[in-house]
Amino acid sequence: MVFSQYQKLTATGLWRPTPEDQRQDVVATIGEATLILTDKRGQTVAHWSIAALARANPGEFPAIFHPDGDPGETLELTISQSEMATALDRMRTHIARRRPHPGRLRLVILIAVLGAVIAGGVFWLPDAMRRHAISVVPKAKRVEIGEALQAEIARVSGPACDQPEGQAALNKLAARVAPDEPSLKVEVVRQGVTGALLLPGRTMLLNRAVVEDFEEPDVAAGYIVAELYRAASGDPLAALLNRAGLASSFRLLTTGDLPQGTIRKYAEHLLTGDQPRPPSEQLIPRFEAAQVRSTPYAYAIDLTGETVLDLIEADPFAANAPPPLLRDADWIRLQNICGA
Structure with missing residues (x-):
C-alpha cells in the first residue's frame, strides 16, 4: 500500500549492485509499492519491493537502503534527498504494522499460558498439595x-x-x-x-x-x-x-x-x-x-x-x-x- 502523497516521488542517489561494484548515479522513483531505480539513460537497473526494503542506518545520513536479506546491494540518499528517505521509512513502517506478527501472537499465548499456570498455582496448587499431604501422612x-x-x-x-x-x-x-x-x-x-x-x-x-x-x-x-x-x-x-x-x-x-x-x-x-x-x-x-x-x-x-x-x-x-x-x-x- 502506498501513501498517495508519495506517488511518483523521485530522488537522486548512488546505487551499488554488489560491494565489489562501483557506485553509480541513479534516479529512485516510488511506484505502486515498489522503488524503481533507473540510470542516466532511463533504463531500469533495479526494482525493489518497499515491503522488503530495509535501512542499514536508521536516522543517519547518507541514508542507506537495501533489499531485506541482501545488504550488499545498496542505495545511498544524501541529506538533500531526505524527503525520499522519510517517505521510504514511513511506508516501510506502515507496511510492517499491517503484517501479521507471529512473534507477538506467540507472546500473547505465552502470557496466557503463564497466567493460567500462575492462576493454577494460586487457586489449585495449594489445595491440591494439602489434599495430597493429608492423604500420604x-x-x-x-x-x-x-x-x-x-x-x-x-x-x-x-x-x-x-x-x-x-x-x-x-x-x-x-x-x-x-x-x-x-x-x-x-x-x-x-x-x-x-x-x-x-x-x-x-x-x-x-x-x-x-x-x-x-x-x-x-x-x-x-x-x-x-x-x-x-x-x-x-x-x-x-x-x-x-x-x-x-x-x-x-x-x-x-x-x-x-x-x-x-x-x-x-x-x-x-x-x-x-x-x-x-x-x-x-x-x-x-x-x-x-x-x-x-x-x-x-x-x-x-x-x-x-x-x-x-x-x-x-x-x-x-x-x-x-x-x-x-x-x-x-x-x-x-x-x-x-x-x-
Missing part, C-alpha cells in the same frame, strides 16, 4: 504432630492429669462412648482447652471442669461425642495445614516435618479461637448411636437452655435412660483425676 506422623501440638498446648494448660485410677475410669468412658475408636486417647487438662479438643493422632483433651463441675458423666460423654463428630467433618490435620499455608504443606511432603513455629501458632489458635459447635440436628443421631443423653451436654453449654433447646427437646433418651456410662465408683475416680 502416615498414622505415626499424625501422632507425632499431635504430640507436638499437645506439648505446645501444655505450656498453657499444664500437663495432662495423670492420676492412674482416674485415667483408667476415663478410658472406660471413652470405650463406652466410642467403641469404634480404639485409637482414641482421651486426657484431662487443667486449663486452656474449652470443652474438648481433638488433635491429629486421635488424642482428645478435655477441660477438667467437664468432669469436676457436674454430677453425672453424661456431660463429659457429650463433649466427647460432639468433638468426635466435629472432627469427623474435617480432618484435624487438614485444619492445621489449611491455616498453616502452602509452605508448611510442602515442607511436610518433602521433609516429613512441620516447622516448630507453625505448630506453636496453631496451638495458640486452638486455645484462643472459637471451635464451631456442630448443628444440633446433626448431633442428635450421634448421641443416639453412642447411647448418650444430649440434655446434660446442652445445659453444660447453656445453663438457661435457650440456645440449645433443640438438643434438649430432641434428646433421644428423654423418656428412656440409656445404658450406664460408668459405675458410680469409676465416676468418682474420674472426678478426682487431677488430684487435689
